[in-house]
Amino acid sequence: MKYRRFGRLDWPVSEIGYGMWGLAGWTGSEDRETEESLEQALALGCNFFDTAFAYGEGRSERMLGALAARHPQASIFAATKVPPKNRIWPSQRGFRLEDCFPPEYIREYAEKSAQNLAPCSIDLLQFHVWEDAWARDERWQRAMDDLKRQGVIKAVGVSVNRWEPANVLETLKTGLVDAVQVIYNIFDQAPVDELFPLCRALDVAVIARVPFDEGSLTGMLTKESRWPKGDWRNTYFVPENLNATVDRVEALRPLVPGDMTMAELALRFILEEPSVSTIIPGMRKLKNVKDNCGASGKPALDPELVRKLIAQRWDRTPTSWSQ
Numbered sequence: 001m002k003y004r005r006f007g008r009l010d011w012p013v014s015e016i017g018y019g020m021w022g023l024a025g026w027t028g029s030e031d032r033e034t035e036e037s038l039e040q041a042l043a044l045g046c047n048f049f050d051t052a053f054a055y056g057e058g059r060s061e062r063m064l065g066a067l068a069a070r071h072p073q074a075s076i077f078a079a080t081k082v083p084p085k086n087r088i089w090p091s092q093r094g095f096r097l098e099d100c101f102p103p104e105y106i107r108e109y110a111e112k113s114a115q116n117l118a119p120c121s122i123d124l125l126q127f128h129v130w131e132d133a134w135a136r137d138e139r140w141q142r143a144m145d146d147l148k149r150q151g152v153i154k155a156v157g158v159s160v161n162r163w164e165p166a167n168v169l170e171t172l173k174t175g176l177v178d179a180v181q182v183i184y185n186i187f188d189q190a191p192v193d194e195l196f197p198l199c200r201a202l203d204v205a206v207i208a209r210v211p212f213d214e215g216s217l218t219g220m221l222t223k224e225s226r227w228p229k230g231d232w233r234n235t236y237f238v239p240e241n242l243n244a245t246v247d248r249v250e251a252l253r254p255l256v257p258g259d260m261t262m263a264e265l266a267l268r269f270i271l272e273e274p275s276v277s278t279i280i281p282g283m284r285k286l287k288n289v290k291d292n293c294g295a296s297g298k299p300a301l302d303p304e305l306v307r308k309l310i311a312q313r314w315d316r317t318p319t320s321w322s323q
Helices: 032-045 061-071 103-117 136-150 197-200 213-218 239-255 262-271 284-294 303-310
Strands: 003-006 011-014 048-050 078-083 122-127 151-158 181-182 205-209
Touching: 011 136, 032 061, 032 181, 048 181, 048 205, 061 078, 061 303, 078 262, 103 136, 122 136, 136 151, 151 205, 181 197, 197 205, 213 239, 239 284, 239 303, 262 303, 284 303
Parallel strands: 048 078, 078 122, 122 151, 151 181, 181 205
Antiparallel strands: 003 011
């Protein structure tokens, strides 16, 4: 495993982290297998784990805390998120800070997450949705500063709404945000336009999420793909999205070198971007842990291949199903 500098915080984080959303909204998760996957990731050098209170109403956080308890000497960076008070993902224009993150609510959930994660500390507390209109609101600023001064958290982050990478630029300019989490993959390349240059200028860490485009960039989806009732993917891969996505994947398939999978190519493409500090694929299966962690440390991709992958960019705007 290779490690990268986590922005101005200067943390040495594994370039392949662990995204823990799989415990909420996705079928097929079993606690025992998840625990084994977490153990395997740690053994392979993964030290950055991204969770959230909303992932199983604290269950994901508690599983990370249990991992830390089993390995008291391990170096683990724990990132979690405060859910919006109105429980609406993503946020919408016109939402007020008090609708999503009133100061007393921020503290309440920071303390809940701290309890769930113990003995792990909260290294990074992120807002789980965001509106740049809140950038200069001193209420969230004071709340997070108080939590830092009191040792409840170490750093502040923002998880940007899907397909809105510019909806955080003014917030980053306050100098109060240490890390930004954003969707970035072969299809979703818009962060390179404005967000990544600003992050480099301000030395803000970048967490790349959804590296496989919710699974499409593993190459396993078809236009007939369906999921069990209650699985979040049923609401995301509606026919309009599923059909267009599979067409894009099929156009990409000829570019995948014979000695790698599409999933490996997806991760290595992201690792070509120096602004990215860590990638957080979901890894609920042991095989996925081994394969994903194995993408670290591989040689740079051929420049001509990178150019062809850049041409696969797919600019999208939020819709009713793109939560």
